[in-house]
Amino acid sequence: MLSSFLQYEFLRNALYTGLLIGFIGPLLGTFVVVRRLSLIADALSHVTLSGIAFGLMLDKKFGVGISPFYAGMSFSVIGSVFIEQLRRVYKAYQELAIPIILSGGVGLSVIFISMADGFNTDLFNYLFGSVTAVSRQDLWTILIVAILVTSLIALFYKELFMLSFDEEHAVVSGIHARRIHFLFIVLTALVIAASIRIVGVLLVSALMTLPVAASIRIARGFKQAILLSIVFGEVSVISGLIFGYYFEIPPGGTIVLTSILILLVTILVKQVIQRTRTKRVKA
Amino acid sequence: MTTPVLSIENVSYSYEQKDVLEHIDFTIQPGSFVGLVGPNGSGKTTLIKLILGLLHQKRGDIRLFGKSIDKFKEWDRIGFVSQKANSFNSGFPATVYEVVSMGLTSKVGYFRFFKKKHEEKIKEAVDLVGMSDYIHQNIGDLSGGQQQRIFIARALVSEPEFLILDEPTVGVDTENVHRFYKMLRDLNKNKGITLLLVTHDIGTMTSYASDIACLNKQIHFHGDPESFNDLNDQDLSNIYGHPVNAVTHDH
Numbered sequence A: 001m002l003s004s005f006l007q008y009e010f011l012r013n014a015l016y017t018g019l020l021i022g023f024i025g026p027l028l029g030t031f032v033v034v035r036r037l038s039l040i041a042d043a044l045s046h047v048t049l050s051g052i053a054f055g056l057m058l059d060k061k062f063g064v065g066i067s068p069f070y071a072g073m074s075f076s077v078i079g080s081v082f083i084e085q086l087r088r089v090y091k092a093y094q095e096l097a098i099p100i101i102l103s104g105g106v107g108l109s110v111i112f113i114s115m116a117d118g119f120n121t122d123l124f125n126y127l128f129g130s131v132t133a134v135s136r137q138d139l140w141t142i143l144i145v146a147i148l149v150t151s152l153i154a155l156f157y158k159e160l161f162m163l164s165f166d167e168e169h170a171v172v173s174g175i176h177a178r179r180i181h182f183l184f185i186v187l188t189a190l191v192i193a194a195s196i197r198i199v200g201v202l203l204v205s206a207l208m209t210l211p212v213a214a215s216i217r218i219a220r221g222f223k224q225a226i227l228l229s230i231v232f233g234e235v236s237v238i239s240g241l242i243f244g245y246y247f248e249i250p251p252g253g254t255i256v257l258t259s260i261l262i263l264l265v266t267i268l269v270k271q272v273i274q275r276t277r278t279k280r281v282k283a
Numbered sequence B: 001m002t003t004p005v006l007s008i009e010n011v012s013y014s015y016e017q018k019d020v021l022e023h024i025d026f027t028i029q030p031g032s033f034v035g036l037v038g039p040n041g042s043g044k045t046t047l048i049k050l051i052l053g054l055l056h057q058k059r060g061d062i063r064l065f066g067k068s069i070d071k072f073k074e075w076d077r078i079g080f081v082s083q084k085a086n087s088f089n090s091g092f093p094a095t096v097y098e099v100v101s102m103g104l105t106s107k108v109g110y111f112r113f114f115k116k117k118h119e120e121k122i123k124e125a126v127d128l129v130g131m132s133d134y135i136h137q138n139i140g141d142l143s144g145g146q147q148q149r150i151f152i153a154r155a156l157v158s159e160p161e162f163l164i165l166d167e168p169t170v171g172v173d174t175e176n177v178h179r180f181y182k183m184l185r186d187l188n189k190n191k192g193i194t195l196l197l198v199t200h201d202i203g204t205m206t207s208y209a210s211d212i213a214c215l216n217k218q219i220h221f222h223g224d225p226e227s228f229n230d231l232n233d234q235d236l237s238n239i240y241g242h243p244v245n246a247v248t249h250d251h
Ligand SMILES: Nc1ncnc2c1ncn2[C@@H]1O[C@H](COP(=O)(O)OP(=O)(O)OP(=O)(O)O)[C@@H](O)[C@H]1O
Pocket: B015, B016, B018, B020, B038, B039, B040, B041, B042, B043, B044, B045, B046, B047, B083
C-alpha cells in the first residue's frame, strides 16, 4: 500500500508532511495537555481558520495572492499573543481567554468566508484536511516549522518541563516564567497552523491531545510520555493518511479515529493489567 | 558581624483592603534553625512569599544575603518547599528523578544540559530523603508524605544555603515527622544550611530549632526555645487570640 504513496509526488508530500506533524503535534501536545491547556489548541485552530479565510477572501475579491496557509499561520501567532494578554487581564479566570479567542476566530471566519462568497473546495480542505492539497512549498514550510519547534523545545526542555509541573516553583527558582511561557504559546500556534494542511482546522487539536491522552495512561516519567505520544501520533497519522486515501475520506477524520482507537486500546490494556495485578495480590 | 541571611525591616503587606503584616522586623543569622509559628491566617505564608519575591512589599526593606530583594538574582542559593507542594496535578507523568532534577534547572542555567555530575547530585538528594527505591516511579503514585519528601529533595539538590519550608510535614505521620526534623537538624548542623520552617507543631519544634518566632500580623516573639517555653499561657493566648495547650516536650 505504501508503495503507491511513494509513486506520486503529491502523496509523497502528504506522507512527509504527515510524518513531520505526527512528530511535532504530540511533542508540543504533551506540554499542552499536562498544563491543562488542551482547549487553547482549539481556540488557536479557529483563529488560524480566520486567517485562512482572510487569505482566500483577499485572493478572490482583490486578486491578492497571499497563501492562505501563511495568512493562517500569522493569525495563529497573533491569536496566541492575544490569549496571553487576556490571561494576564483575567488573572483569576484565565480560562476565559479561550472562549473569547475561539469565538473571535469563528466570528472573523464567518465574515471573511461570506465576503469570499461562501464555501469552496479549498476551504473544505482546510477544514477537514487533505491528502492531495499539500504542495511542495507547504512541505518545505512545515519542515522549517518542525526544525524550529524541535530545536527550541530541546533547548528549553528543562525550563518548559519545570514551568509545566509547578509554575510557582519555577518562578521562585528564578526561571523567566513569562518569557518561557510566551515561547511555548507561540510554538503551539505554529504547530497548529502547520498541522492544518493534513488534519484540518476542526481536528487539529485532536492530533495534539489524543496521543498524549493515551500515553499518560501508561508512561513512566515525562520523557517517556513524550516519546509514546509521538509513537502514537505517527501511527495515527500514517494509517490515517493511507485509509483516507484509499477510501477517499479527508484524512482528518481517519487520523482522529485511529487516535481514538489507540486511546481505547491503552485504557483497556491498562485495566486488564491492573486487574490481573490486584488478583495476584489477593491470591 | 556576619551578614544576615535574611533581614526584614519595617515591612508591611496588605491584600487589597486587608492588612496582613504590620511593621515586621526580622533577622535570620547564618547557621540558625528558625521555627516560625502562628495561628491560621496570621500571615506566615504571606511573609514567605515576600521573602521569595512572589509578592512585593508595599513598605519596608527585605534583604537576602545582604542584597536588596529587588536586585537579588542568586535564587539557587535559596531552597523552598511550599505549603501546597502536594496539591500539584497528581496525574502529571513525572518520575521522582525528574521532579528532583527540577531543583537543578536554574543552577545549570539556560542553554545548558544536565551532565553526569548533576545526575549524581540528583541521586544523592533522593537518597538523603530515603526514597532511592522509588526513583523511577511516577510522583503521582506515591503517598502524600512520600511526595513531600521528594519535594524536600528537590529543594536540597541545588545545595542551597538557606532553606525555607512552609508546613512541610502536613500529611506526614508522627514517626516520619521526627525522622524529618532530625534530617533537618543534621543538614543544619553538618552542612551549615540556614533553615526557616513554618509549622503548627510547636511542641516538636522547640526541641529542634535554635530560634522560635511567633507571628500574628506582627512578630510577637523571637528568641531561643527556652525563653519561648518560659512564656506563660497568658502571653501565648495573647499571640494566638485563644488559649493554647501547654507546650509538650518530646525528644
Ligand atoms: N491571595 C490572597 N488574597 C487575599 N487575601 C489573602 C490571600 N492570601 C492570603 N490572604 C489572607 O491573608 C491572611 C494571611 O494568610 P496566610 O496564608 O499568610 O496565613 P498563614 O499564616 O500562612 O495561615 P495558615 O497557617 O493557614 O497557612 C489570611 O487572612 C488570608 O485570608
